[in-house]
Amino acid sequence: MTTHPQLLRVHNFMVSRDGFGAGEDQSLEHPFGSAIDPSALFSWAGATASWPGRTEPGGSRGLDDCFTRDWGRDIGAEIMGRNKFTPYRGPWEDHPDWQGWWGDEPPFHTPVFVMTHHPRPSLTVSDTTFHFIDADPATVLARAREAAQGKDVRLGGGVTTVREFLDADLVDTLHVAVSPVELGSGLRLWESPDDLLDRFHRDVVPSPSGVTHHLFWRR
Amino acid sequence: MTTHPQLLRVHNFMVSRDGFGAGEDQSLEHPFGSAIDPSALFSWAGATASWPGRTEPGGSRGLDDCFTRDWGRDIGAEIMGRNKFTPYRGPWEDHPDWQGWWGDEPPFHTPVFVMTHHPRPSLTVSDTTFHFIDADPATVLARAREAAQGKDVRLGGGVTTVREFLDADLVDTLHVAVSPVELGSGLRLWESPDDLLDRFHRDVVPSPSGVTHHLFWRR
Numbered sequence: 001m002t003t004h005p006q007l008l009r010v011h012n013f014m015v016s017r018d019g020f021g022a023g024e025d026q027s028l029e030h031p032f033g034s035a036i037d038p039s040a041l042f043s044w045a046g047a048t049a050s051w052p053g054r055t056e057p058g059g060s061r062g063l064d065d066c067f068t069r070d071w072g073r074d075i076g077a078e079i080m081g082r083n084k085f086t087p088y089r090g091p092w093e094d095h096p097d098w099q100g101w102w103g104d105e106p107p108f109h110t111p112v113f114v115m116t117h118h119p120r121p122s123l124t125v126s127d128t129t130f131h132f133i134d135a136d137p138a139t140v141l142a143r144a145r146e147a148a149q150g151k152d153v154r155l156g157g158g159v160t161t162v163r164e165f166l167d168a169d170l171v172d173t174l175h176v177a178v179s180p181v182e183l184g185s186g187l188r189l190w191e192s193p194d195d196l197l198d199r200f201h202r203d204v205v206p207s208p209s210g211v212t213h214h215l216f217w218r219r
Numbered sequence: 220m221t222t223h224p225q226l227l228r229v230h231n232f233m234v235s236r237d238g239f240g241a242g243e244d245q246s247l248e249h250p251f252g253s254a255i256d257p258s259a260l261f262s263w264a265g266a267t268a269s270w271p272g273r274t275e276p277g278g279s280r281g282l283d284d285c286f287t288r289d290w291g292r293d294i295g296a297e298i299m300g301r302n303k304f305t306p307y308r309g310p311w312e313d314h315p316d317w318q319g320w321w322g323d324e325p326p327f328h329t330p331v332f333v334m335t336h337h338p339r340p341s342l343t344v345s346d347t348t349f350h351f352i353d354a355d356p357a358t359v360l361a362r363a364r365e366a367a368q369g370k371d372v373r374l375g376g377g378v379t380t381v382r383e384f385l386d387a388d389l390v391d392t393l394h395v396a397v398s399p400v401e402l403g404s405g406l407r408l409w410e411s412p413d414d415l416l417d418r419f420h421r422d423v424v425p426s427p428s429g430v431t432h433h434l435f436w437r438r
Contacts, residue, residue, distance in 0.1 A: 005276075049436075057224075061392050061436035062422035066285050073292045173280050203281035208422055217268075217280035 014041040020186035021159040052107035076148025081161030239405035240378040271326035295367025300380030
């Protein structure tokens with residue numbers, strides 16, 4: 001077996017057929033913006049046995065589940081943008097009790113590095129510790145790799161953060177689930193999935209659930 | 220998150236389009252029987268980055284790799300038939316030096332339970348310990364589940380062993396990769412993949428590599 005390279009991986013990133021992953025007007029009530037019904041993008045994942053948000057037994061273990069269960073495999077840290085952590089902008093002191101969207105048991109179970117221009121002390125919720133870092137993508141990735149202790153690092157989004165790491169050419173693999181809905185506006189991952197083919201191989205895998213999985217890996 | 224059920228999983232099980240997984244005349248030179256060129260069944264897996272037998276860097280990280288990398292995820296023990304462990308029949312004393320097909324570093328890294336009518340002391344090679352058990356499938360599965368300490372158990376084959384566990388209705392999920400070759404004879408997994416639909420859901424996923432992945436999970 002070869003030595004394991006320490007990859008930066010994007011998983012279960014959900015976009016509309018026209019390439020949008022979120023609206024522009026995120027709020028507490030509308031984490032993905034008011035124009036987006038998240039269920040249109042997320043329902044394929046919620047139906048699987050391995051979706052971290054599942055609260056009942058059951059769920060499918062077919063193709064879609066292959067992707068939801070791959071999310072945690074061999075991951076030692078996550079990187080996310082501030083807008084994945086909170087709907088609030090500005091100084092953290094304005095919302096001192098906010099601990100993320102995930103309640104008392106965040107699904108990460110690893111260190112999480114939150115990119116923000118407003119540093120603050122680290123925050124531990126159950127077995128997840130959030131670190132708040134004001135730095136460029138390469139620096140944040142170096143920190144996350146060190147914390148991951150040889151395991152891979154997951155890039156958790158949102159759209160703006162994924163775009164930043166793609167622009168810096170730091171992403172090794174991406175799994176994007178394209179839903180058969182048109183949103184028309186919002187924050188865009190791409191004009192077309194073909195945009196990435198200069199740097200990535202790709203498999204396109206239609207699922208019985210109606211989404212199309214795009215799997216990219218570095219050339 | 221729900222409590223994790225302890226599944227019995229079959230992964231990367233490779234059969235021909237006409238349902239054969241091995242020939243009848245296994246030998247040291249022909250682990251899958253003389254009529255089968257293993258490369259016809261295995262090449263899709265060998266091309267992936269996560270195939271345990273890969274000895275060089277590189278390899279694809281697309282759809283086929285989703286399956287090869289799922290092989291070790293959350294597995295705490297493996298069960299295999301004697302014929303997966305050795306080409307030799309009869310008493311173990313006739314081949315005292317045989318330690319399996321995998322050299323000094325077997326890819327399992329967990330306890331492995333070898334089903335055989337010829338018990339013998341356990342054998343440790345690197346971080347894999349092989350236990351040799353003369354018992355029915357349900358008893359072997361109970362032993363493997365205990366050893367897996369809450370993780371899943373993988374059923375590693377060969378064909379005869381997978382059939383025994385299917386007949387005893389002990390298998391929770393199966394991934395079978397069907398290659399576009401006809402073998403005409405040998406040890407048969409099924410007459411048709413539809414044979415299992417009375418008890419399992421199924422997704423059928425064609426891969427760019429030419430194999431078709433069949434994913435089964437319990438109804």
